[in-house]
Amino acid sequence: MPGGPPRLVRLSDYVGHYASTRPESEAVVFGAQRLTYAQLDLEVDRCARALARAGVGLGDRVAMLTTPRTEFIVTLMATLRLGAVWIGINPRYRLEEMAHILDDSRPRVFLSLLRDPDGRDYRPDLVALKARPWVSPFEIITFPDRDDAIGPSLADLIQEAQGDCRPAPHTASPTDAAVIVYTSGTTGRPKGAVLGHGALVYAYEAVSRSFVGKEYVREGMRILCNLPPNHIGCLSEMVGNTIIRGGALILADRFNPAEAIAAIARERVTVFGGVPAMLQMVVQDPAFATADLSSLKMIGWGGAPAPAGLVSILAGTGAHLFTNYGLTEGGAIVSATPPDSDLETLATTVGAPVDLMEHRLALEEGGLAPPGEIGEIQLRGPGLFLGYWNDPAATAAALTRDGWLKTGDLAYATPEGLWTLKGRRGEMFKSGGYNIYPREIEQALEEHPDVALATVVEIPDPLYFEVGHAFVCAHPGARPSERALIAHLKERLANYKAPKRIHVLAAMPMLPIGKVDKHRLREIARGGAA
Ligand code: AMP
16 A cells, blocks of 8 residues: 555564554553553563563464453464464363364463453362363463462463573564464364464555555544454454554454444444444444544444344444455455445445455356356465464365465455355354354363264354254153253353254154155244244
């Protein structure tokens, strides 16, 4: 972009760049904490020394369970500065979900928040993780405080490392691993998508390409950042895109509609976005009608379509609206609606593919979909992941032989060249912006001693876009209650994965070929007779 930021490799390089060119610009706001770029750069440097003292070097993994808060930004940037690889663990995960990621990624250190803002205490989980035998042991570091039963705090480590030398500088390339984003998968267990520095910078370039020359993306960006830090949308669209522009991140460590509205007004937020379910809750909050939202220049959403009613309420704010489509493995922003799109375009399409990547709509039987016909979105280019961590078979299955990513998303192109999504190949569904894979939930249900067989299907939901319904058949003589099964699931899986209802059936409806009749189950879930 003419007159825009320079081309640097790592997000952390931009922190250093703005620390020298605009040291007094605000970079991070979290409650009463405020850091300018000069201060952020200093904190990143101190944190990098502390991580180096804890043994983190080139290519090592740094796992972190955190909400959006200052330690997240500082540790992420310090990790990248060291040439190490950052891994976010969703703060909603339960013990076994955390253990899987730690076991799979083999980090050098695991940094964890002690309590979340809603009162969840992570200490029992951390004590249990510390006691386990690990093939590749790691140190647990806590924040914001220390806990003697667990290990040192980040603040202690930073204090101790103050006299240490700066870690030796190194040259990074866009294809060096920067972060690993764990996404649930068809086989049940989350897989780690490895993203290079180039893929993180790509999201910024994609936004710039879609809104080139628009004053509202160039100047004084202040974004409300309230997505989980382990999600690609938080890492590249929110954090990366803002830091590359030298903007300010207004961090909110949980999503609460009234708090989001108050933060927009108080901090003069210019860019606000999230998944449609979040925006829906914001517009339904009584404070929405009266709050001063005049600072907002852009409101965006992705992850699921926004209903037309929501789009027209958002238009009433006077902000520019946009939606985009993207995915962890293929670049956070693959397509985006053109600036100043009308409401129908915003509600029914995911915009035009960004021309930084090769893209095509492929037919299942081979060849490309003719104009107006549905095909699978396939991608090749700089936004793509580097592969799944330690899983070459899964990586190979995600790509065609000539390197196109098979997204699983089905779409057709309108005569104007905009994509309309028409569903997915495979089993995944979306709930509140999260990808849900039925097999992961079915497996967890089948671990219950009373459950012989479990099947999970999705049905439409006005707020969350889709929600899951589970159907179980019990072992002979067993009579599990829905409550007991939900409690069983919530011990094992993040709460957003728990189905809305669990129906106990005497027998699963079957298709003549011996497969479970999911179509029939969806009818039952929608209220049809069992
Ligand atoms: P994730 O990897 O968590 O970012 O999820 C990516 C998936 O979310 C995509 O493969 C799509 O199925 C879905 N998705 C992303 N953006 C949109 C959108 N704007 N509308 C509908 N579905 C979307």
